Amino acid sequence: MNVATELPEIYDFLLKFILIGDSGVGKSCLMHHFLNDVFRDPSPHTIGVEFSSTLMRLPSSTPAATIAGSRIPNSKTLKVQLWDTAGQERFRSVTRNYYRGACGAVVVYDITSRASFNSLSSWLADARALASPDLAVVIVGNKLDQEEDRQVPYLEASRWAQEHDVLFMETSSLSGENVEQPFILLARSILLAIESGQLDPDKAGSGVSYGERALRRVSSWGSGLKSTHRGGKCC
Template identity: 40%
Template sequence: MASGGGGGAGYGDSNQKIDYVFKVVLIGDSAVGKSQILARFARNEFSLDSKATIGVEFQTRTLVIEHKSVKAQIWDTAGQERYRAVTSAYYRGAVGAMLVYDITKRQTFDHIPRWLEELRNHADKNIVIILIGNKTDLENQRAVPTEDAKEFAQKEGLFFLETSALEATNVETAFLTVLTEIFNIVNKKNLVADENQGNGNPASLAGKKILIPGPAQVIPAKSNMCCRSS
């Protein structure tokens, strides 16, 4: 598994050699906590008076996965409709996505299928996606049952976790789930590439955008994290 966890290790980027850079996008309605999730992961911070994101911004954090240095480049965009024009550039090169809704606002969950459709229309078809129900610290105001989200995630083939950026619950796990899965996919493709070099048959890699040079490794199959909610 990955290191650089909740104690602060891995925050900020040093001069270490970077083996991989993975772009991950945060999407979902405005005010669901996307920027707070990013701040918690990238800097282990949370601000009660967070301002709405204007346009697009990104932050990075470097971690170690399977003894490799991975720089996560996390992009955050405003959820408001007037910023939707950034779509194509925002998704370009993304290998992971976090679909975020607010468990206390049913409408934000009801909009998830629309966000997912947009993501699948603009991003690489192999993108790793996790559905995130944020603000579990407001359990007494819950409007979206965990089972509803779990069922949707299973139907769409998504990972799923509920988080609290305020309490730092599952934020680290959510990012590591996505980044580790991307890492596994990349390494499996490297393995396939090595096998095909002797056959002159690179066709199996056509259209893949997340091939990054590196040594081939056999990585364990995807863990069953899609349905964890605590």
């Protein structure tokens, strides 16, 4: 178990991610397991929007620094805001307001629900219309732990993602399988776009802004850092 300590932390970029998809597909459980390394039980439906944030440290594509003759791998620290939106239709007019300024979208469906997969086109169209013009998207097929009830084949979903020019993977927010990967994929994609010059944080509407020094609660995880700030529900 990781032990959190108070450390001064510099984050290089601030990113806004939205989690969208039909009600009941496991968006809140996916986010909760990613942030807390544990399944959320019980998991009530989100009312409106729920907010959290985390710090992620990822390798940079820029050259490593040399200090006292030793090469020090370069990395960037990203502060990622996570906006988990309600999937019920009656909240769509409210939750769409939170798409603005997002540079990344995690669009979730349930592999045991053909209907939730069929809704992906609508969710993706809304996100691309309202969020950053350079929006990065990952499609997530959740509930891998219910493989015996699968209604959406992996290859079909993978082809759909390729046709719509988005990333794709399957997860289980119950077992924790792959729960970190959608967020890491998005963050890496956006960081690469920044460092290659394809995405300019100074450009209005980019969905990315430069960071600043702040005191953060930081804990080591995997190859990077993650800290969590839980916000209350709104709307």
